[in-house]
Amino acid sequence: MNSGRFDDVSVIVRECGERTAEACIGQLVEIFHRPPTRISARPFHATLRQSLESGLDQGRSWTLCIDADVLVLPGLAAFLEQARQMPPEVFEAQGLVIDKLLPVRRPAGNHLYRTCLIERAIPLIPTTGTLRPESDMILAMASQGHTAWQSSTVVGLHDFEQAYDDIYRKALLHGRKHDYLIAIYRPIWEALGELDDDYRIARLALEHASSHHGTPEISRDFGEIAAAEAQLALGLSAKGALGTFRQSDVQSILARRKSLLAGIPELLEQLQVSMYSDIDPAGEDTPASSDTSRLHTIRCYLQQLVTAVRGSKIGGAGKQGK
Numbered sequence: 450m451n452s453g454r455f456d457d458v459s460v461i462v463r464e465c466g467e468r469t470a471e472a473c474i475g476q477l478v479e480i481f482h483r484p485p486t487r488i489s490a491r492p493f494h495a496t497l498r499q500s501l502e503s504g505l506d507q508g509r510s511w512t513l514c515i516d517a518d519v520l521v522l523p524g525l526a527a528f529l530e531q532a533r534q535m536p537p538e539v540f541e542a543q544g545l546v547i548d549k550l551l552p553v554r555r556p557a558g559n560h561l562y563r564t565c566l567i568e569r570a571i572p573l574i575p576t577t578g579t580l581r582p583e584s585d586m587i588l589a590m591a592s593q594g595h596t597a598w599q600s601s602t603v604v605g606l607h608d609f610e611q612a613y614d615d616i617y618r619k620a621l622l623h624g625r626k627h628d629y630l631i632a633i634y635r636p637i638w639e640a641l642g643e644l645d646d647d648y649r650i651a652r653l654a655l656e657h658a659s660s661h662h663g664t665p666e667i668s669r670d671f672g673e674i675a676a677a678e679a680q681l682a683l684g685l686s687a688k689g690a691l692g693t694f695r696q697s698d699v700q701s702i703l704a705r706r707k708s709l710l711a712g713i714p715e716l717l718e719q720l721q722v723s724m725y726s727d728i729d730p731a732g733e734d735t736p737a738s739s740d741t742s743r744l745h746t747i748r749c750y751l752q753q754l755v756t757a758v759r760g761s762k763i764g765g766a767g768k769q770g771k
Contacts, residue, residue, distance in 0.1 A: 455529060459507040459564070460485035461500045464517035468612045472694035476521040485515070494574055494582040501574075505567045512562040518615070519546060519558040519605040520699060528602040532561050540566045540595035541587050544604035547703075549611075550620060550651055551627070551634060552641075552710055553721040556599055558607045560587075566595055580626050609702050613650050613685050614676035620651035621672050624658025631655070633720045640713055646685055653679045 460477055462485045464470045477485050486503050490496040497514075504512025513529070515521065528544040535542060542561045545554045560583065562570070573589040575582050587597050608619060620638075624631065635655060642648040657675060680687070710717060 454526075455481055457510040458529060458561075459504045459509040459512045461503055461512065461514045462487050462517050463496050463500055463514055464489050465491065465496070467517040467615060468688065468691050469520055469610050469694075470517040472610075472691055473515065473517050473519055473521060475694065477515065480521070480526055494576050497583055497586070498571060498574055501562065501567045501571055504562065504564055505571075508564070510564055512564045512567060514560045514562070515605075516558040516607075518611055518619075519607050520609060520694065520702075521605045522603060522699065524602045525559075525604040528600050528604050529561065531600055531602065532598070535563075535598055537563075538595055539563065539598050540570065540590045542598045542600060544600045544602050546605045546607035547603060547706070549606070549608035549647065550616070550623060550638075551630075551720065551724070552637065552706070553717060553724065554603060555725055559604055566590070569593070569595070580622065606699065606702060610688075610691055611647075612688055613646070613680050614673070616647050617650050617654045617676035617679050618672045620654035621658050621675075623651075624655045627724075628658075630720065630723055633716065633723055637713060637716050637720065640716075641709055644709055646683070649683055650679055650685065653683065 458481070460481050460483075462470070462474055462477065464487060466489075467473075474485060474487070486507070488496055488500045488503060490499050500514050501512065504514075511529075511532070525544065528542075532542040540563055543556045544559050546557050546559065548555050548557060570586055570590050573586045575585050579585050591597055608616070611619070623634070627634070635652075638648045638652045638655065642652050654672075654676075657679075
């Protein structure tokens with residue numbers, strides 16, 4: 450690949466001890482021919498701020514933020530080429546990933562920002578009261594006319610090969626962030642838990658999520674003790690270091706995934722359509738000419754806000770009645 454092909458892109462890896470961090474970085478070096486900037490802070494809104502500030506300081510036209518739980522695929526290069534054609538009012542673009550815990554293709558773990566608009570976005574990062582500081586920032590920018598664009602290109606594998614404690618924490622967050630879909634993905638995790646220990650610990654985290662009150666913090670510290678106790682309860686030993694990661698390893702992951710999911714096609718289709726109605730459930734890439742799947746994500750997010758508001762009113766009424 451031409452070493453200067455993406456000289457206009459600053460590459461930021463956002464990490465907090467992920468088992469795949471070094472593999473992710475190695476894959477990015479193969480594409481960009483230079484090491485990415487590594488950002489690690491707690492909680493996540495601090496990582497987001499520092500990442501955007503780093504992109505602003507580096508002064509390239511684009512700032513690509515990749516989470517260290519993403520194993521990068523060659524499609525990332527095609528996504529970047531697509532994004533360069535975006536209208537100037539577009540602030541952020543995102544590719545799709547193949548997800549481990551929510552086993553469909555969905556937007557996660559990657560964001561490409563137009564650097565000249567970052568200075569306007571940084572003050573819009575919320576620091577409390579949200580599970581989605583990045584999505585909230587993007588929505589706030591969109592309300593000012595700086596929109597988001599969703600590509601249909603698959604750029605990576607998300608949440609594969611993670612440590613059990615990270616799987617536990619992520620599943621716990623899913624139990625709060627995507628609680629409106631629990632009826633769909635709970636049976637998926639129950640079925641796959643008989644074949645894959647990642648889903649076993651995810652199932653247990655989901656049980657714990659139902660009894661957890663308040664807004665969980667998006668931080669590696671959140672749920673640390675509970676994650677360790679869950680591993681002990683299930684008799685799971687910590688996974689070893691990942692080591693060198695090759696394209697053949699990616700193919701092995703995809704082959705195992707295909708085998709695991711072969712028995713639950715109806716559940717997968719239901720999950721895909723429920724989360725992102727315009728993404729082909731069969732898994733074939735389709736041209737993305739608009740941000741319709743991002744708009745569907747926003748609709749789901751607003752649905753959760755309405756549910757949360759209703760719940761708070763009900764809870765408040767109950768307290769007043771006592």
